[in-house]
Amino acid sequence: xxxxxxxxxxxxxxYGHISxxxxxxxxxxxxxxxxxxVAAWYAQKHFIHLPEIVAVGIALAIxxxxxxxxxxxxxxxxxxxxxxxxxxVSAFVWLMILFVITMGDYMARGWPPxxxxxxxxxxxxxxxxxxxSALAGD
Amino acid sequence: MSTTALIxxxxxxxxxxxxxxxKSWLLTVDxxxxxxxxxxxxxxxxxLGGLAASAVRLELVTPQGDLMSADMYNRMFTLHGVIxxxxxxxxxxxxxxxxxxxxxMIGARDLAFPKLNLLSWYLYxxxxxxxxCAAVFGGVDTGWTFYTPxxxxxxxxxxxxxxxxAFVMGFSSILTGLNFIITIHKMRAPGLTWFRLPLFIWxxxxxxxxxxLATPVVAIALLLVMVERIWHVGVFDPAIGGDPVLYQxxxxxxxxxxxxxxILPAMGVISELIATFSRRRIFGYEFxxxxxxxxxxxxxxxxxxxxxxxxxxxxxxxxxxxxxxxxAIPSAIKVFNWxxxxxxxxxxxxxxxxxxxxxxxxxxxxxxxxxxxxxxxxDIHVTDTYFVVAHFHYVMVGGxxxxxLGGIHYWWPKMTGRMYNEAxxxxxxxxxxxxxxxxxxxxxxxxxxxxxxxxxxxxxxxxIYHVMSTAGSTILGIGFMIPLVYxxxxxxxxxxxxxxxxxxxxxxxxxxxxxxxxxxxTQPIVTxxxxxxxxx
Amino acid sequence: xxxxxxxxGYNPALLHHFDTPGQQKEAATLGMWAFxxxxxxxxxxxxxxxxxxxxxxxxxxxxxxxHLNTPLxxxxxxxxxxxxxxxxxxxxxxxxxxxxxxxxLLLVTILLGATFLGIKFTEYGEKFAHCAGxxxxxxxxxxxxxxxxxxxxxxxxxxxxxxxxxxxAEGSAAPxxxxxxxxxxxxxxFFFLYFCATGLHAIHMIVGITVMSVIAWMxxxxxxxxxYFTPVEIGGLYWHLIDIIWVFLFPLFYxx
Numbered sequence: 001x002x003x004x005x006x007x008x009x010x011x012x013x014x015y016g017h018i019s020x021x022x023x024x025x026x027x028x029x030x031x032x033x034x035x036x037x038v039a040a041w042y043a044q045k046h047f048i049h050l051p052e053i054v055a056v057g058i059a060l061a062i063x064x065x066x067x068x069x070x071x072x073x074x075x076x077x078x079x080x081x082x083x084x085x086x087x088x089v090s091a092f093v094w095l096m097i098l099f100v101i102t103m104g105d106y107m108a109r110g111w112p113p114x115x116x117x118x119x120x121x122x123x124x125x126x127x128x129x130x131x132x133s134a135l136a137g138d
Numbered sequence: 139m140s141t142t143a144l145i146x147x148x149x150x151x152x153x154x155x156x157x158x159x160x161k162s163w164l165l166t167v168d169x170x171x172x173x174x175x176x177x178x179x180x181x182x183x184x185x186l187g188g189l190a191a192s193a194v195r196l197e198l199v200t201p202q203g204d205l206m207s208a209d210m211y212n213r214m215f216t217l218h219g220v221i222x223x224x225x226x227x228x229x230x231x232x233x234x235x236x237x238x239x240x241x242x243m244i245g246a247r248d249l250a251f252p253k254l255n256l257l258s259w260y261l262y263x264x265x266x267x268x269x270x271c272a273a274v275f276g277g278v279d280t281g282w283t284f285y286t287p288x289x290x291x292x293x294x295x296x297x298x299x300x301x302x303x304a305f306v307m308g309f310s311s312i313l314t315g316l317n318f319i320i321t322i323h324k325m326r327a328p329g330l331t332w333f334r335l336p337l338f339i340w341x342x343x344x345x346x347x348x349x350x351l352a353t354p355v356v357a358i359a360l361l362l363v364m365v366e367r368i369w370h371v372g373v374f375d376p377a378i379g380g381d382p383v384l385y386q387x388x389x390x391x392x393x394x395x396x397x398x399x400x401i402l403p404a405m406g407v408i409s410e411l412i413a414t415f416s417r418r419r420i421f422g423y424e425f426x427x428x429x430x431x432x433x434x435x436x437x438x439x440x441x442x443x444x445x446x447x448x449x450x451x452x453x454x455x456x457x458x459x460x461x462x463x464x465x466a467i468p469s470a471i472k473v474f475n476w477x478x479x480x481x482x483x484x485x486x487x488x489x490x491x492x493x494x495x496x497x498x499x500x501x502x503x504x505x506x507x508x509x510x511x512x513x514x515x516x517d518i519h520v521t522d523t524y525f526v527v528a529h530f531h532y533v534m535v536g537g538x539x540x541x542x543l544g545g546i547h548y549w550w551p552k553m554t555g556r557m558y559n560e561a562x563x564x565x566x567x568x569x570x571x572x573x574x575x576x577x578x579x580x581x582x583x584x585x586x587x588x589x590x591x592x593x594x595x596x597x598x599x600x601x602i603y604h605v606m607s608t609a610g611s612t613i614l615g616i617g618f619m620i621p622l623v624y625x626x627x628x629x630x631x632x633x634x635x636x637x638x639x640x641x642x643x644x645x646x647x648x649x650x651x652x653x654x655x656x657x658x659x660t661q662p663i664v665t666x667x668x669x670x671x672x673x674x
Numbered sequence: 675x676x677x678x679x680x681x682x683g684y685n686p687a688l689l690h691h692f693d694t695p696g697q698q699k700e701a702a703t704l705g706m707w708a709f710x711x712x713x714x715x716x717x718x719x720x721x722x723x724x725x726x727x728x729x730x731x732x733x734x735x736x737x738x739x740x741h742l743n744t745p746l747x748x749x750x751x752x753x754x755x756x757x758x759x760x761x762x763x764x765x766x767x768x769x770x771x772x773x774x775x776x777x778x779l780l781l782v783t784i785l786l787g788a789t790f791l792g793i794k795f796t797e798y799g800e801k802f803a804h805c806a807g808x809x810x811x812x813x814x815x816x817x818x819x820x821x822x823x824x825x826x827x828x829x830x831x832x833x834x835x836x837x838x839x840x841x842x843a844e845g846s847a848a849p850x851x852x853x854x855x856x857x858x859x860x861x862x863x864f865f866f867l868y869f870c871a872t873g874l875h876a877i878h879m880i881v882g883i884t885v886m887s888v889i890a891w892m893x894x895x896x897x898x899x900x901x902y903f904t905p906v907e908i909g910g911l912y913w914h915l916i917d918i919i920w921v922f923l924f925p926l927f928y929x930x
Contacts, residue, residue, distance in 0.1 A: 002829065020766055027759040034751055041929035052732055059925035065923045074762040075914045076688045076907075082324060083701065084707055089709040094351045097438055101454075102387045102722055105442065108451035112379060112730045248691035250701045316708045325691075354712045358719030362870070371829040371866060374724045378829075379734075384726055388719050518921045656690075669776030 016079030026073045030066055037062040149385055167252035168655055172237035174553070175259050176547075178232060181225055181622075183266060186222035188615060190214050193655065195608040203595045211594035212279035213295065219282030224304045225266050227538055228396060231403035232314055232349075233262070235545045236342045238553060239616040240318060241645035242653060243336050243438060247329025250320040254313050261310035268570045269303030272296040281395070281592065287384040290366040298367055300362045308353045308360075311399075315349025318342055327645070329664035336644055336668050337413075337426050341406025345429035348395045348402075348437065354391030383448050390441035398437040401501075401535060402430055404541030408494050411544050412476045415491035416483025419669035422475040429468035436465040444625040445515045449567040455514045462512035469505055473498060487642075489563030494545030496571045500536025504529055522592075525585030535614075542568070543621065550625065551635030555651040558628040562620060570617035576610025643670050682849070683688035687902040699904050706908040710915045713878070714822040717919055718872045724926060729869070731860045738835070739930035741827055743797050750793050751920065757786035758917045761886075761910045773893060780890035783913065787883045795874050798869075801827050824853070829862040829869070831855065852855045868927050874918055882916050885909050 032091045037059055044055050077088050164170060193214045197205040206214070214458060237255065241248050249255050272278055278295040280288055289297050322343050326335070361386065366372025374385045413420050420426055442450055442458035476498060484490070507529040511517050551557050584603035589596055596604070638647040643666070651659050692698040728735050764779035799811035805826035806815035826834040837853040889909045892898065898906060 018766075020763065021767070023759060023762045026756065030755045030758075031752070034755065037925055037929060038748055041925070043523065052736075058779075059929055061924055063922050067918050070758060070914055070918055070921070074758055075911055076765075080703070084704060087704065087707040087711060090351075090648070091714040095714060095721075097723055098391055098715075098718055099725060099769075101439065101442070102384075102391075103450050103725060104457075105387070105454040106726055106729065108453045109449065111381065246691065250691075251705060252691065254705075312709075312712050316705060316712075319708055320701050320705045323704065324697060350708055350712055351715055354716035355719050358716050362719075364722070365870065369830060371833075371862060373727070373863055373870075375859045378862040379727070379731060380863060381726065384723060388722065548792060 004092055018073060018079060022073060026069050033062050033066050033069075067118065155439055157226055163312035165256070167248070167256055169237050169241055169249050169252065170171055170553070170653065174258050174547050175235050176229065176233040176237060176262070179259075179263060180229060183221050183225040184618075186270075187226055188618065190218035190221065191611065192615065195611045197594050198244065198604045199601075199608050200598075201596050201598050201601050201604075203552030206594070209279060210607050211607050212281075212592070213277030214282050215592055216278050216300075219534065220269055220278070220304065220471070222534075223282055223396070224307050225262070225269065227400040227534055229307070229314070230261055230310055230538065231542055231545060232318070232342060232345055232399075233258070234542075235338075235407065235549060236292060236345075236403060237314070239441075239646055240321060240339065241325070242649065242657055243332055243339055243644060244322065245645050245658065245664065246321065246324060246325040247656050247658070249317045249548040250283050250325060250474040251313075258317070260315070261306055261318055265303045265305070265307030265310065267303075268306060269300055270297035272303065275299065283389065284363060285389075286363060286366075286382040287376065289362055290374055292368075292374055298364050301364050302626075305357055305360050305364075308357045311349050312347075312353050315346035315353075318346040319350065322346075325666050326583070332423045332668070333424065333427070334668050335427075335666055336405040336406075337409035337423070337430075338403075339418060340430045341402045341516060344434035344610045345402045345406075347434050348399050351400075352392040352395040352438070354390055355424055356396075359388035359392070362388075362511050365416060370603060383445070383450065386445050387441070390444045391438075391503070394441040394444065395434070395437045397530070398433055400538045404431060404497070404538040405430070405469075407541040407545040407548075408476065409472075410512045410644075411490045411494035411548055413477050413642050413669045413671075414486050414548070415488060415494070416480050416548040417571065417671050418477060418479050418483040419554070421481075421665070422471070423668065426472050426475050429471045432468040433465060436461065436468070440465055443517070446514050447521050452514070459512045459514050461484070466505060466509055469501075473502060473505075487564075489560060489567055490548035490560075492564060492567040492571075493540045493547065497537055497540040497544065497568065500532055500540065500574070504534075504536055507532065518669060520585055522590055523585040524581040524589045524591055527591050528578045528581035528585055531581070536574055540570070546625070547621075548640070549646075550628070551660060552646055552651045552653070553630075554629060555635055556628045556632030557635045557639060558621075558632055559624050560622040560631060566617050566620035566624075569613060570622065573610050573613030573615070573617050577607050577614050580604075580606040580608070580610075583653070643668070679917070682905065686905075695901065699907075702904045702908055706911045707925060709798065710911060713915055713919075717871070717874070718812065720867065720874065721922070721926075724867050724871070727860065728865050731863070734860045735864055735930050736899050738861045739927065741825075742928050743800060744928045746793055746797055747924055750790050750925050753786050753793070754917045754920050757783050757790070761913045765907050765910045768893070768898050768906040769826070770899060771900040773896065773898070776898070777890055777893050779894060780906075784883055784886050787879055787886070787913075791876060791879055793882075794879075805832055811871070814861055823904055827865050829866040833857060833862050833865070835861040835875070846912065871923055871927070875916070875923060879915050882913050885912060 040055070040058050040062070044050050071088055077085055077090075099111075163175065166172060166175075193206070194211070195213055196202070197214070203211070237249070240246075275296050278293070278297050280293050280295070280298040281298060284301060286298065292362050322335075322339055345497075362373060366374060371378070373380045374382050376382060392458055409426060411421050440462045442454050443462045446455045446459075453501050507525070511520065511526065511529060546600075547558065547563055555642070580603040585591075587600070589600045589603070635651050637649065637651055639651075645658075645664070648662060676861050688695050689698060692701065733794050760779045761784045764776050764783065767775035767779055771848075796811065799814075802807070803811045803814040804821055805828050806814055807824070807843055809819040811821040821838060824834055825836050826832045832855045834853055834855050835857060886909055892905060
């Protein structure tokens with residue numbers, strides 16, 4: 001029964017504990033993931049050809065995995081109150097709102113604007129070249 | 139902690155020297171004093187913004203540009219917009235009424251982070267000083283929206299200084315919101331469950347969510363504009379492949395939720411006023427509470443309705459338009475619930491109630507015209523005309539400003555311990571109402587007929603509307619000045635108010651007027667629902 | 675109402691507007707998380723700009739990214755991950771009341787943060803040195819080895835992106851790309867975003883180091899105990915966020 005002295009807040013601030021061993025395991029995993037992401041990049045650059053979207057997808061997936069580990073363990077979200085967990089998640093949800101809707105706009109309109117034949121920057125093209133490229137209509 | 143120890147600890151020793159008195163105000167961490175600091179500074183900025191508006195309206199009396207040059211006119215309306223949006227409407231109700239009342243309403247001794255609260259005020263003042271310096275040095279002519287590439291590449295005015303002002307103010311806003319969220323979550327009195335909270339608190343909670351999530355995005359947008367302006371290279375520059383419209387996306391991602399920062403606290407105030415002056419619990423309490431949260435969340439999904447003509451994709455436009463119509467639904471829910479509260483209520487037409495009733499009518503008009511604007515086909519014709527200007531002034535002045543005045547009048551006895559002169563209160567409410575409608579209703583008409591906004595020269599046929607509008611603005615200005623006089627006079631000559639002059643429920647009325655430093659003699663314990671009016 | 679006299683100083687860290695230390699700690703943690711939400715949204719704006727322009731100019735990104743110093747950045751990533759570990763361990767040490775370990779770990783964290791900044795500074799220095807025509811910052815200061823071929827990757831009036839790489843990139847904005855100072859090409863966008871994002875991150879790192887220094891000083895002054903170590907915890911949260919931002923910056927800029 002709450003009274004003036006005890007306002008029901010006693011149990012707060014104490015939601016659990018993460019061991020040192022867990023920290024070291026998480027650190028190890030983070031290092032492994034980092035090596036993986038560099039290796040993937042190196043492989044994609046020199047040996048395996050992947051479509052860009054897949055390469056970016058792999059890199060982002062690894063980054064998200066690392067972030068999740070850091071947030072869950074190092075930042076104690078695993079042993080935090082529900083409210084803290086909601087705060088942590090909502091930041092990324094709102095980020096997604098910003099990204100998805102804005103990218104939706106860019107994908108739905110013709111952007112970057114395509115330049116017409118007469119708007120090509122002349123740079124260092126010889127006079128003959130200008131005439132031929134204009135006639136070619138590119 | 140024992141009661142006597144508490145009193146002894148918090149006993150305010152009257153400052154005996156001038157410097158001690160100054161320090162007790164400028165270094166205070168008491169949320170009530172910080173609210174008063176905000177009250178003074180926000181009203182000063184309101185006056186400055188009003189002066190800029192007067193200059194604009196005076197120029198517009200004649201179709202020719204005779205009072206000032208085009209460039210000067212641009213600077214005037216920009217100054218009006220920047221000051222009113224960033225330094226009056228956004229901080230407005232949360233920083234004055236929210237700061238003062240939130241701890242009182244939830245039975246706490248202060249906000250969660252009192253020192254951050256003081257920092258918020260200093261950041262507000264810092265930002266304000268930047269903006270004023272920019273004004274003194276000649277102002278800025280980009281419009282309060284700072285659209286690129288004009289602001290980044292072509293404007294010859296004090297863009298960086300003004301933007302720095304808005305940037306710093308943004309942090310003030312973030313810290314206030316942060317403070318409110320944590321306070322409301324963690325510092326409620328025993329027995330004060332979420333559904334026993336006053337709707338004022340729900341409204342400020344929703345507002346604070348928006349402040350936290352949206353403001354950083356405009357901060358980075360403005361930062362990028364400053365960088366581009368200073369170093370002449372940036373991401374909004376078409377010459378290197380950039381997109382000026384990206385700025386608009388980032389800017390409006392904040393600025394649309396910002397208008398909900400402006401209106402949600404106002405709606406919270408109105409809930410309190412309607413409840414007290416009809417002596418009834420707000421009808422559909424849970425619906426009103428959830429509608430605040432719904433407005434906050436949905437408000438993040440509609441920013442593109444400011445960009446229909448910006449080369450934004452039509453498909454995006456249609457989606458934004460549809461969701462904009464959805465966001466009107468929670469607002470409508472509130473209006474219906476307020477009206478239902480009035481039905482069979484015991485209504486007393488005191489000054490705060492006059493403002494509240496005015497709010498409901500004017501907000502409905504402003505809100506409905508917002509729906510007209512959400513339709514892409516209509517917006518294409520009336521965008522950048524006075525129709526839009528009238529729409530947002532109806533919700534911001536007819537809405538937020540009326541609620542601000544109503545709230546100031548309602549809680550004035552609590553904040554100062556004095557009652558103001560009721561007759562003058564009623565008179566000024568009526569003057570404001572008449573002046574407001576005379577100013578802004580003609581703007582709907584002329585906007586629809588094609589009068590563009592931000593133009594100081596216009597075709598002869600619109601002059602009649604502009605003259606009506608300027609006449610109305612004069613009356614409106616007088617209506618705003620009158621309370622300044624009688625409220626200040628009441629500090630000396632007003633009748634002592636007592637703890638609860640309105641006989642209202644709510645924890646803030648269970649303590650002295652003005653409240654002691656630590657707010658409550660003894661920790662309140664809540665056992666009743668909100669708005670528990672005793673039958674009379 | 676409770677009238678039993680209570681030692682006012684049973685927890686000197688308990689602020690007067692809170693009822694219990696647990697409530698105060700929860701409030702502080704939540705408050706820091708709310709602030710981290712704002713930081714995430716702040717960087718979100720820059721990441722949005724990155725996303726838009728990478729989507730629009732993929733070839734430009736592919737051409738420009740190799741000009742960044744990926745090996746140095748990889749070292750920086752390792753540095754930051756280790757510093758995250760030391761921060762987590764320092765919070766644990768504070769919880770255990772182990773002052774010596776706490777202070778040591780905090781100092782190591784600060785050192786790692788300074789290392790990060792030093793490496794970043796070197797990276798930036800490299801870019802600016804190239805603009806000045808020198809091969810590296812040391813050469814720039816001593817007037818030594820000059821850069822073989824002109825290159826200036828700092829966006830602005832002197833921006834110069836090496837042409838043979840540019841003309842090989844298909845789908846770039848201007849096919850007949852000619853290298854001249856201040857060339858108007860989307861490569862400037864890449865490097866502008868690079869400098870902005872990593873610059874803003876570096877500013878946050880400086881703030882983080884300052885915060886950690888204050889906390890380390892407080893720790894050395896015995897301000898913390900197993901019942902009160904909130905500043906260590908929330909300072910740690912801030913540091914972890916700095917690390918998380920880098921975790922995203924690294925693959926997005928250096929591993930294109």
